[in-house]
Amino acid sequence: MKDHNGLAVPTYDDVLVAHSRIAPHIHRTPILTSDYLNALSGADLQFKCENFQKAGAFKVRGASNAVFGLPDDLAQKGVATHSSGNHALSLSYAAGRRGIPCHVVMPRTAPAAKKDAVRGYGGIITECEPSTSSREAVFAQVEAQTGAEFVHPYNDPRVIAGQATCSKELLEQVEGLDAVIAPIGGGGMVSGTCLTLSTIAPHIEIYAAEPEQADDAYRSFKAGHIIADDAPNTVADGLKVPLKDLTWHFVSNNVTDILTASEQEIIDAMKLTWQRMKIVIEPSCAVPLATILKNRDRFAGKRVGVIITGGNVDLDTLPWVKG
Amino acid sequence: MKDHNGLAVPTYDDVLVAHSRIAPHIHRTPILTSDYLNALSGADLQFKCENFQKAGAFKVRGASNAVFGLPDDLAQKGVATHSSGNHALSLSYAAGRRGIPCHVVMPRTAPAAKKDAVRGYGGIITECEPSTSSREAVFAQVEAQTGAEFVHPYNDPRVIAGQATCSKELLEQVEGLDAVIAPIGGGGMVSGTCLTLSTIAPHIEIYAAEPEQADDAYRSFKAGHIIADDAPNTVADGLKVPLKDLTWHFVSNNVTDILTASEQEIIDAMKLTWQRMKIVIEPSCAVPLATILKNRDRFAGKRVGVIITGGNVDLDTLPWVKG
Numbered sequence: 001m002k003d004h005n006g007l008a009v010p011t012y013d014d015v016l017v018a019h020s021r022i023a024p025h026i027h028r029t030p031i032l033t034s035d036y037l038n039a040l041s042g043a044d045l046q047f048k049c050e051n052f053q054k055a056g057a058f059k060v061r062g063a064s065n066a067v068f069g070l071p072d073d074l075a076q077k078g079v080a081t082h083s084s085g086n087h088a089l090s091l092s093y094a095a096g097r098r099g100i101p102c103h104v105v106m107p108r109t110a111p112a113a114k115k116d117a118v119r120g121y122g123g124i125i126t127e128c129e130p131s132t133s134s135r136e137a138v139f140a141q142v143e144a145q146t147g148a149e150f151v152h153p154y155n156d157p158r159v160i161a162g163q164a165t166c167s168k169e170l171l172e173q174v175e176g177l178d179a180v181i182a183p184i185g186g187g188g189m190v191s192g193t194c195l196t197l198s199t200i201a202p203h204i205e206i207y208a209a210e211p212e213q214a215d216d217a218y219r220s221f222k223a224g225h226i227i228a229d230d231a232p233n234t235v236a237d238g239l240k241v242p243l244k245d246l247t248w249h250f251v252s253n254n255v256t257d258i259l260t261a262s263e264q265e266i267i268d269a270m271k272l273t274w275q276r277m278k279i280v281i282e283p284s285c286a287v288p289l290a291t292i293l294k295n296r297d298r299f300a301g302k303r304v305g306v307i308i309t310g311g312n313v314d315l316d317t318l319p320w321v322k323g
Numbered sequence: 324m325k326d327h328n329g330l331a332v333p334t335y336d337d338v339l340v341a342h343s344r345i346a347p348h349i350h351r352t353p354i355l356t357s358d359y360l361n362a363l364s365g366a367d368l369q370f371k372c373e374n375f376q377k378a379g380a381f382k383v384r385g386a387s388n389a390v391f392g393l394p395d396d397l398a399q400k401g402v403a404t405h406s407s408g409n410h411a412l413s414l415s416y417a418a419g420r421r422g423i424p425c426h427v428v429m430p431r432t433a434p435a436a437k438k439d440a441v442r443g444y445g446g447i448i449t450e451c452e453p454s455t456s457s458r459e460a461v462f463a464q465v466e467a468q469t470g471a472e473f474v475h476p477y478n479d480p481r482v483i484a485g486q487a488t489c490s491k492e493l494l495e496q497v498e499g500l501d502a503v504i505a506p507i508g509g510g511g512m513v514s515g516t517c518l519t520l521s522t523i524a525p526h527i528e529i530y531a532a533e534p535e536q537a538d539d540a541y542r543s544f545k546a547g548h549i550i551a552d553d554a555p556n557t558v559a560d561g562l563k564v565p566l567k568d569l570t571w572h573f574v575s576n577n578v579t580d581i582l583t584a585s586e587q588e589i590i591d592a593m594k595l596t597w598q599r600m601k602i603v604i605e606p607s608c609a610v611p612l613a614t615i616l617k618n619r620d621r622f623a624g625k626r627v628g629v630i631i632t633g634g635n636v637d638l639d640t641l642p643w644v645k646g
Contacts (some may be wrong), residue, residue, distance in 0.1 A: 030353065032375075051601045052355075271638060278374045278603040278634035311601035315594060321644055 012199040014161040022064040042300030046174045051311030055093040057086035065162030066151040067094035080148035084110045087153035092123030105139045154188030155244035163192030178302035181288040184208035185239035187247030194254035205256040209287040218258040238284035261290035335522040337484040345387040365623030374634030378416040386413035388485030389474040403471035407433045410476035415446030428462045477511030478567035486515030501625035504611040507531035508562035510570030517577035528579040532610040541581040561607035584613035
């Protein structure tokens, strides 16, 4: 960890420690390729399949690093977070592996399936009203009552060091990469990718892919400061959250460019991936492929690592099926 | 090849020849496992993922063996078949790789998507009326006009020797198997599995899994002779066809048992596989898992190879989504 104007920034040493720490608790996920998508894009696409990861998403890397890095006296009080997505599942999974409680604050209105999934991994849910003020109040109460350690979904150096192990593995598995592309929401995965690549492979380009309808990172990147949107709406529901100071540090310093795709382009790329690669991926993971296909000139002829971030999808409401 | 009362039965030497012949044209598909499904079944399930195979299904093994085994003078006239499923795709793919024509007779009423898929792999479609008599008449005409070599979807020693390479790979990839299970329709994959296992690993049990609503193989197995159904109806649309003399030879001599599952059990197992393993599989491939889950006592404690036969699914009409 090093200090940047008061910001605790993880270093590559933290990534090495994280990888040995979490190795027993995560999968070394496989790389898949598709002749069809290579022909379509003109690029050599190497898909790092975190949809096959424990708890169904890369977020288990950062969550496990945070949970297993806690000293025993802190750990016994448990961990806590507010999330209704993959971070809540992942933190619950990691806490369960360590045998400590995981408190999750979720809106009372969250889908029952999401609550069941968190409980399925052993998470303890405290419900709040669906507003930021209620979430913050309820979360403060849970923290005060339990003494649990707060683990932010992305703006946390332990989490970013954990996510950085994904591109470390990618570099170990695939030689000769020209670029790596990952979806961007809060920027945890992209920050981890920046941390690894800027240290051990600084010649590799780093792209972030974002929905047009939630393009706050794109606009922040172009403006040179964080712009946060109020409640963006996109099918890529993992990508609605804004950048924060720590992820902005990496994005502003290390990202080559941010590319965006429309809702229809994202849905088409998602369906194409299911059809051709026979894998179940979340809408969020389809954003990189969507931007590759619409920016052919940028990627053709290059070997590109594409991070498939997760596979937790509601199979009853697929975006291309009319309900 | 050896003769059994006038039947040309492939031998394991044919499998060895087939594997070297088709290796440049197929994927050595990976084995996936799921802690969740292991806990649910009590077994150690090793999934052989032919959904990741070229053309999306194991059928490309048999089709490639038939196509690349043809002498040049025969090959130049092309190959022909009647199928609206994976065999038509696979034969078209293999013929395309060899640069010879592939003629496919399909009912005029087959879904446009299936016709497009065959054409996408270079197949030449001749339409017939949706009746057996029309199909036979049109097919005879195509054969006479082109001189193309007929490759039956399963009742062909070249096709069975090709499908047998799948369990050969499985044995190379996984040690200590107690049983192998595959879905059964016409019996091509099961016959190939019998051919390989009965020769090089005769201690391994061989199970075939079949929809209750198309249980002609089950009833044939119990009766001791082939029983063919007229137009069975099941969500597992790859498994509607009956056994023929050559596949019956293997099924009757080498299969340990045939197990059946209801439509709902098949759909549940399919959805569970998508949710938990994050892979796209056809309804047909879910029949083995469905029978494993309903016959816990039979499989618990065993290491079981489960052949996932294909991943070509119409994503617009999933069986658990109400249209």
